[in-house]
Amino acid sequence: MNKDNEIPICFATDDNYVPFLAVAIASLLDNASKDNFYRIYVLTSHLSQENMDSILKMATENSSIEFIQLSKELDKVQNMFHLRDYYSKETYYRIFIPNLFPQYRKVLYLDCDITVLADVSELYNTSIHGYYVAAATEEVMQTYEVFGNYVEQADGINRKEYFNAGILLINCRRWRNKLIAERFVDLLNRYKFRVVQDEDYLNVLCKNNVKRISLGWNKTSYKNDDFDDKDLKIIHWKINWRPWKYKGILYEEHFWKYAKMTDFYDRLIQMRDSRTEEDKKKDDLLMENLCRMAQEDADDPQNYFRTGGKSGLFGHIFSTLIKIIKFRKVINASIFRRKR
Secondary structure, three states: OOHHHEEEEEEEOOHHHHHHHHHHHHHHHHOOOOOOEEEEEEEEOOOOHHHHHHHHOOOOOOEEEEEEEOOOOOOOOHHHOOOOOOOOHHHHHHHHHHHHOOOOOEEEEEOOOEEEOOOOHHHHOOOOOOOOEEEOEOHHHHHOHHHHHHHHHHHOOOOOOOEOOOEEEEEHHHHHHOOHHHHHHHHHHHOOOOOOOHHHHHHHHOOOOEEEOOHHHOEEOOOOOOOOHHHOOEEEOOOOOOOOOOOOOOOHHHHHHHHOOOOOHHHHHHHHHOOOHHHHHHHHHHHHHHHHHHHHHHHOOOOHHHHOOOOHHHHHHHHHHHHHHHHHHHHHHHHHHHHO
């Protein structure tokens, strides 16, 4: 196989998200070009054998699926992960992808709660030279004033520049060279983001180093008058706009089309149809709490933007360490060139 035609793709999941992962993979492979080989890695800490078997049998002639168990590798840091609501520690695994796969110059990371309608090789072949990642603007920050205010006042990022971290084309070489994973662990020790968590960390770490991609590659499932549906390539089922929760969700026909190609169709239908009025109230309360936290953190004089991430002494030491490592790399590169 020609390595130029290999598309490395990472997902991260636990057992709870496997049904959505299956739909994502079914849609991805149904739209995959026969000219490429799609190497799919599923990052996890633990999955049942039954769920793994259901996913593994989805592989096609021009794709492979491999599970990467990360529990041992991340034991030292996983207790530091800040979690709430439907978040799991697996959501942070994307940050370590470049370190886990040193053989790749770039990797496509995809959330499980998506449906793919185009060939992702088109996205993978986007040039990201000089950037940490390629990503689409977070649509929710444009739609809800409270969240737009939050990212500007708490994160220090213009709402039009804040990206969604669910679909990322990662420049692995640059990510490793700039020590993004190490900086993440450092920041995790110093500051706790409550609202969007992993997405907040990635946005402040990658600020001014993001290549913008079309919203069509990461479209939230609600109506946007500025978006033309002919550009729809990946649907991202976020927050309460999820077809396994409610009927009548925009674009839901695409989700159910691919759900039927998996072992999880009946379970997904049951998820939707068994939901009660009490479940809806919990969803509404979750959204209310999220809006409240966003407002509180935007107003907080001790937020990330106003304190510089509470850098403190350790932050200063880490900054100095980065400079030393960079200097050593330059020296080593010069020696290498002279020896040649």
